Amino acid sequence: MKTYSEEIVGLEEDIKQGRKFKNQYEKLIVNLIYTNSWLSEQQKNIFKPFGISSAQYNVLRILRGHFPKPCTINAIIDRMIDRMSNASRIVDRLEAKGLVERTVSETDRRAKDVLITQKGLDLLAEVEVNTREWMERFKKIADERVNETNDFLDELRSI
Numbered sequence: 328m329k330t331y332s333e334e335i336v337g338l339e340e341d342i343k344q345g346r347k348f349k350n351q352y353e354k355l356i357v358n359l360i361y362t363n364s365w366l367s368e369q370q371k372n373i374f375k376p377f378g379i380s381s382a383q384y385n386v387l388r389i390l391r392g393h394f395p396k397p398c399t400i401n402a403i404i405d406r407m408i409d410r411m412s413n414a415s416r417i418v419d420r421l422e423a424k425g426l427v428e429r430t431v432s433e434t435d436r437r438a439k440d441v442l443i444t445q446k447g448l449d450l451l452a453e454v455e456v457n458t459r460e461w462m463e464r465f466k467k468i469a470d471e472r473v474n475e476t477n478d479f480l481d482e483l484r485s486i
Contacts, residue, residue, distance in 0.1 A: 390443035397440030
């Protein structure tokens with residue numbers, strides 16, 4: 328029986344790298360980009376049966392965090408993981424599916440408030456059954472390594 332460490336496949340093998348990386352920093356950057364793509368694909372597969380994207384899932388979670396209070400588009404943008412996403416279009420799609428509703432803001436008549444609907448809350452509950460199962464797979468990694476990785480990624484973004 329293989330142990331967890333014996334199942335690990337290196338980046339070079341995953342991307343069929345024909346040459347050595349110039350240095351460990353180049354390998355780190357390629358590894359981060361490749362791993363991000365891998366994680367995104369995993370999430371896409373989780374969300375696809377529910378008819379939502381990872382950006383839509385992110386917006387629904389933000390809105391649930393504000394529930395029962397509404398949220399403005401700007402507040403959503405400030406909290407989104409992928410800041411390059413078009414929050415207005417994402418909200419349009421979620422509204423068309425009945426997962427959110429927009430109303431005129433009580434504090435600024437020019438702005439729209441966005442509120443998650445019960446249908447949106449119910450969908451999140453369903454999706455999160457699958458995301459919890461997926462996340463359980465990561466518990467093979469020791470807590471100490473997870474904490475070190477989180478610290479490292481925070482440090483990396485501070486450069």
